[in-house]
Amino acid sequence: MRDFIAEADQALLERHGLNAFEQLWELELDAVDEPNTGRGGWSSVYRLELEGKGYYLKRQSDYLTRTLYRPFGEPTFAREFRNISRYQRLAIPALQAVFFGERRINGERCAILMTRALDGWSDLDALLSDWPTFKPAQREAILKACGNLARVLHGAGQVHGCFYPKHIFLRARADGYQAQLIDLEKTRPLLFGLRDRVKDLEPLLRRASVWSGADIRLFLSTYLDQTQDSSLVDTWMQRLTLRRRHKEAR
Structure with missing residues (x-):
């Protein structure tokens, strides 16, 4: 699956060298709360501001959800990103994705989901x-x-x-x-x-x-x-x- 980058945010991410999975994965940020450590892995959320715009960057490793259709599991962010995309197609007002990508790193299934912060809400x-x-x-x-x-x-x-x-x-x-x-x-x-x-x-x-x-x-x-x-x-x-x-x- 190719990485997703929202067209409206692509130029901004490029200016800051954050338009690829590896850069976002390695970016040093303070987590907004304690990471979730269930499901056999971890998942954490970070706040990021670029040129006055707020974002939430979420990273996880081996933090999987299992369903009848995906019995071996998939990153929970993959499911959430599909739902965000579905809501957008159906014109249901919801948070907006800026970046999504998956990788295998040292044998672990890693995922990134970046969304626009709801500042002012x-x-x-x-x-x-x-x-x-x-x-x-x-x-x-x-x-x-x-x-x-x-x-x-x-x-x-x-x-x-x-x-x-x-x-x-x-x-x-x-x-x-x-x-x-x-x-x-x-x-x-x-x-x-x-x-x-x-x-x-x-x-x-x-x-x-x-x-x-x-x-x-x-x-x-x-x-x-x-x-x-x-x-x-x-x-x-x-x-x-x-x-x-x-x-x-x-």
Whole structure:
């Protein structure tokens, strides 16, 4: 597989001599947190700034995921990069890849995934901590942005798999909020219709515990493209409540 370099970032990487796997692999940077060391290898994340633009450079070695189609495993970044590319083709708002490549180094399967940093964006988790201080119009705009994002995601036939507040990033704009997704490793096609959709949304609503019943109705009415007093919204409220109770009872 050839290395991927985003056309919009290629000239910038070339100016800094970082347009090849080897240079990015050997670049000395401080990790933003402790490396993951499960799966028989390691995986680490670094922050990189070039000419005022922020990036996250992720490197891993023998950090593999195994599936029915890839029983011998593949780097987790390979799966995430495929999903990033799929989201882009399907016009689902999500993080953008700048570089991806794989190599065998000393017998180990190594991979690099570089993405644009979401500077100027806030994850929903952080916004929820300030929820009581927001004015009604700001809350409404955030709820609608999240509902629209979920509608686009499922409308494109995809399940995120980790539709949590920390994976939804938002940015204020003149007409409301923009929303997009990160952490696409567990994304898969939406195969089981309603069951998949409820399963994907319930973790968000369970973690967004500061949302009132009215907040959830607004989120669902946007997601379903229905009025807030719609019977369909009532049905979804019931389904999500039942699943939440089931999860909490386990």
